[in-house]
Amino acid sequence: xxxxxxxxxxxxxxxxxxxxxxxxxxxxxxxxxxxxxxxxxxxxxxxxxxxxxxxxxxxxxxxxxxxxxxxxxxxxxxxxxxxxxxxxxxxxxxxxxxxxxxxxxxxxxxxxxxxxxxxxxxxxxxxxxxxxxxxxxxxxxxxxxxxxxxxxxxxxxxxxxxxxxxxxxxxxxxxxxxxxxxxxxxxxxxxxxxxxxxxxxxxxxxxxxx
Numbered sequence: 001x002x003x004x005x006x007x008x009x010x011x012x013x014x015x016x017x018x019x020x021x022x023x024x025x026x027x028x029x030x031x032x033x034x035x036x037x038x039x040x041x042x043x044x045x046x047x048x049x050x051x052x053x054x055x056x057x058x059x060x061x062x063x064x065x066x067x068x069x070x071x072x073x074x075x076x077x078x079x080x081x082x083x084x085x086x087x088x089x090x091x092x093x094x095x096x097x098x099x100x101x102x103x104x105x106x107x108x109x110x111x112x113x114x115x116x117x118x119x120x121x122x123x124x125x126x127x128x129x130x131x132x133x134x135x136x137x138x139x140x141x142x143x144x145x146x147x148x149x150x151x152x153x154x155x156x157x158x159x160x161x162x163x164x165x166x167x168x169x170x171x172x173x174x175x176x177x178x179x180x181x182x183x184x185x186x187x188x189x190x191x192x193x194x195x196x197x198x199x200x201x202x203x204x205x206x207x208x209x210x
Contacts, residue, residue, distance in 0.1 A: 019058025035198035088132025127164035
């Protein structure tokens with residue numbers, strides 16, 4: 001399902017460190033150096049007269065509960081017309097590095113609440129949900145799939161429930177027939193090439209209005 005950005009539209013990227021990508025949080029317009037910046041740059045390069053405005057509100061370390069806590073300020077108050085969400089890997093990671101799990105039920109409930117709030121306040125908003133993903137580099141990380149896979153499935157279910165466009169990046173990285181270190185430095189954070197893949201997938205589903 002294609003998402004149309006209206007002329008002069010307001011586009012928001014929001015999530016965790018993968019979206020944050022080193023942005024200057026004191027500068028509300030800084031997009032960081034990752035996929036959000038690449039997607040915005042390529043969209044604008046292709047459609048310069050469209051004059052879309054892009055904002056990045058990724059914060060490193062965030063789980064879906066953290067996103068829910070700041071949703072009013074970092075999403076709804078900005079009145080975006082297109083919202084792209086990428087969240088979930090920290091909900092899995094904290095189980096394995098901090099013995100602090102997030103159940104799939106809690107994950108889905110928090111995610112559903114922020115999407116419900118968005119549909120209520122911004123009824124015409126276009127939603128893009130990106131699958132959380134993992135590019136395991138060793139057997140230890142491969143065990144994380146038991147926790148992550150149900151959360152990926154929850155995002156797919158929520159995308160259908162809220163008439164959102166789903167970007168299936170987890171399946172894409174799993175099927176890529178290359179050395180995984182092309183895409184990632186640690187199984188979670190991306191190289192520039194990995195960020196470019198996310199940007200390309202976003203651009204494949206987002207288009208300007210005629």
